[in-house]
Amino acid sequence: xKDIVVEVNKLRKVYGDSVAVDNISFDVRKGEIxxxxxxxxxxxxxxxxxxxxxxxxxxxxxxxxGLNPNYNYSNLRNLIGIQLQTSGxxxxxxVDEAMNFFCAYHNKSPRYDLLERLGxxxxxxxxxxTLSTAQHRRLAxxxxxxxxxxILILDEPTADLDDQSRVELHDIIIESQERNTTILLATHNMxxxxxxxxxxxxxxxxxxxxxxxxxxxxxxxxxxxxxxxRIVGSSLSKPDIKFPSATKSLLKDEYKxxxxxxxxxTVSAIIKYISKQKDELIDLRVxxxxxxxxxxxxxxxxxx
Amino acid sequence: MKxxxxxxxxxxxxxxxxKSLLMMNYLLPLGLYILMGLSMKSINPGFxxxxxxxxxxxxxxxxxxLRLPGPFVKSRDAGIFRSYKINGVPATSIVxxxxxxxxxxxxxxxxxxxxxxxxxxxxxxxxKWIAFILxxxxxxxxxxxxxxxxxxxxxxxxxxxxxxQLIFIPSMVIGGFLIPSDLLPTGLGKIxxxxxxxxxxxxxxxxxxxxxxxxNPLWSMLILLSSGILSFGLAIYLFNWDNQNxxxxxxxxxxxxxxxxxxxxxxxxx
Numbered sequence: 403x404k405d406i407v408v409e410v411n412k413l414r415k416v417y418g419d420s421v422a423v424d425n426i427s428f429d430v431r432k433g434e435i436x437x438x439x440x441x442x443x444x445x446x447x448x449x450x451x452x453x454x455x456x457x458x459x460x461x462x463x464x465x466x467x468g469l470n471p472n473y474n475y476s477n478l479r480n481l482i483g484i485q486l487q488t489s490g491x492x493x494x495x496x497v498d499e500a501m502n503f504f505c506a507y508h509n510k511s512p513r514y515d516l517l518e519r520l521g522x523x524x525x526x527x528x529x530x531x532t533l534s535t536a537q538h539r540r541l542a543x544x545x546x547x548x549x550x551x552x553i554l555i556l557d558e559p560t561a562d563l564d565d566q567s568r569v570e571l572h573d574i575i576i577e578s579q580e581r582n583t584t585i586l587l588a589t590h591n592m593x594x595x596x597x598x599x600x601x602x603x604x605x606x607x608x609x610x611x612x613x614x615x616x617x618x619x620x621x622x623x624x625x626x627x628x629x630x631x632r633i634v635g636s637s638l639s640k641p642d643i644k645f646p647s648a649t650k651s652l653l654k655d656e657y658k659x660x661x662x663x664x665x666x667x668t669v670s671a672i673i674k675y676i677s678k679q680k681d682e683l684i685d686l687r688v689x690x691x692x693x694x695x696x697x698x699x700x701x702x703x704x705x706x
Numbered sequence: 707m708k709x710x711x712x713x714x715x716x717x718x719x720x721x722x723x724x725k726s727l728l729m730m731n732y733l734l735p736l737g738l739y740i741l742m743g744l745s746m747k748s749i750n751p752g753f754x755x756x757x758x759x760x761x762x763x764x765x766x767x768x769x770x771x772l773r774l775p776g777p778f779v780k781s782r783d784a785g786i787f788r789s790y791k792i793n794g795v796p797a798t799s800i801v802x803x804x805x806x807x808x809x810x811x812x813x814x815x816x817x818x819x820x821x822x823x824x825x826x827x828x829x830x831x832x833x834k835w836i837a838f839i840l841x842x843x844x845x846x847x848x849x850x851x852x853x854x855x856x857x858x859x860x861x862x863x864x865x866x867x868x869x870x871q872l873i874f875i876p877s878m879v880i881g882g883f884l885i886p887s888d889l890l891p892t893g894l895g896k897i898x899x900x901x902x903x904x905x906x907x908x909x910x911x912x913x914x915x916x917x918x919x920x921x922n923p924l925w926s927m928l929i930l931l932s933s934g935i936l937s938f939g940l941a942i943y944l945f946n947w948d949n950q951n952x953x954x955x956x957x958x959x960x961x962x963x964x965x966x967x968x969x970x971x972x973x974x975x976x
Binding site: 454455456475476479480484486488489490491492494495499502503504506507508509542545546549 | 708709712713716720723724781784785786788789791792793794795796799947948
């Protein structure tokens with residue numbers, strides 16, 4: 403396809419006896435936010451590091467804008483922006499100095515405005531060694547975006563960030579996408595994936611379990627829906643109580659939660675039961691979210 | 707060009723602001739200079755004839771061989787080179803810019819040593835200034851090349867220290883500073899030929915102080931030049947961005963090619 407900018411075909415990476423990435427294939431189209439979602443150790447970072455040219459794959463092929471990052475990195479360096487999960491700068495490098503230093507290598511004017519947006523207005527002359535971990539991460543993000551790359555690769559960009567910084571970062575990511583930047587993002591945060599992804603892939607122990615738009619991913623599988631019920635009374639606390647199509651239940655924060663394969667049938671049975679028991683219904687919510695789908699997938703895979 | 711300028715000034719400034727780098731670039735060489743200037747007059751009066759080139763070569767050894775490789779290992783271990791790579795800094799800049807700033811630090815030291823040695827220790831000034839400057843630049847080129855190659859190839863700070871000491875300690879003992887080369891036993895003289903400092907001092911003696919040496923100085927010139935070119939070429943080729951990636955370009959043993967000129971010299975020179 404003409405507008406595919408990232409192509410990963412049967413990617414494989416092995417560390418000693420451990421297979422970190424096992425035959426992963428996906429592609430990313432121009433202007434998409436493609437999210438790699440998975441728990442720690444699922445192969446997200448390794449996949450991204452192969453794409454960034456930091457690791458050499460043991461099998462398969464990778465192309466960014468038609469170029470192999472392991473052999474054509476010098477041609478790609480102005481086209482891609484990267485924020486690593488772990489990186490560092492020299493301790494005595496100032497925040498504004500870092501922006502100036504790296505923008506010059508990209509032949510771009512320094513973007514001090516980005517630093518201000520990411521909370522460095524009062525810390526422009528602070529040395530890298532005096533910044534917190536979250537500030538290191540925000541600075542890395544600012545540096546990755548500053549040269550307006552065509553492809554942006556972000557590895558757990560909001561880990562360790564406070565809510566305000568997270569919202570600001572999401573806004574920056576969405577603005578980048580609006581400027582037609584292709585974004586590849588790895589996260590274990592399902593809310594973040596659901597909010598940002600145009601398409602996504604779920605990784606588990608180095609394998610790609612499913613891929614598609616968030617709607618496609620949540621609509622496949624057992625289609626579990628989460629039904630949360632809160633009542634005045636104790637009728638739902640009885641251990642032997644069961645409802646049709648509800649596969650499992652749990653009690654949390656005064657809410658009884660059921661996972662159902664047929665939410666209409668289950669909800670109807672719950673309401674009838676509460677009414678019969680003469681308890682008062684306070685709240686009832688039905689959700690079909692990425693979280694449920696993700697838990698279902700990881701549960702199934704863990705059982706294999 | 708702007709990127710090069712920014713990087714160069716950042717590196718140079720770091721060499722002055724960082725206490726340990728300041729110590730290695732300036733305080734230790736100047737301290738040794740004062741100590742040797744005061745003590746060697748009675749121990750080895752001949753040394754005072756060549757105190758200027760000797761102290762310059764020793765200062766270069768400290769600033770390059772002892773000081774330069776360490777930050778390469780630390781930066782690689784701390785993920786700084788990974789950050790450089792993803793932010794568009796080429797390997798050539800990472801290898802060459804610290805070498806140039808180190809040369810600049812050694813020039814500053816030389817500017818301090820030359821007039822003060824003449825003034826306080828009655829050291830003779832070079833007869834041929836142009837030859838002196840050219841030999842200085844050639845020496846700095848060979849020493850920094852070897853130093854960055856050690857930094858690129860060392861897997862740890864300990865390895866860096868071992869390689870550096872392997873060159874520095876014999877250089878001090880049999881490099882012609884403390885004991886004139888012609889007074890050394892034949893075997894030790896041969897080992898001396900393996901050291902870059904021996905050739906640097908030979909060239910300073912012959913070209914800028916009109917002193918005789920044991921063999922044609924063109925040999926020393928050729929050895930330093932070829933070793934410098936090989937060292938820089940290999941350092942750029944074998945450069946490793948991070949210590950987490952086991953797959954690297956080229957075999958680290960290729961680095962031994964950089965000392966081939968010294969080995970050939972030790973075999974063929976008297």
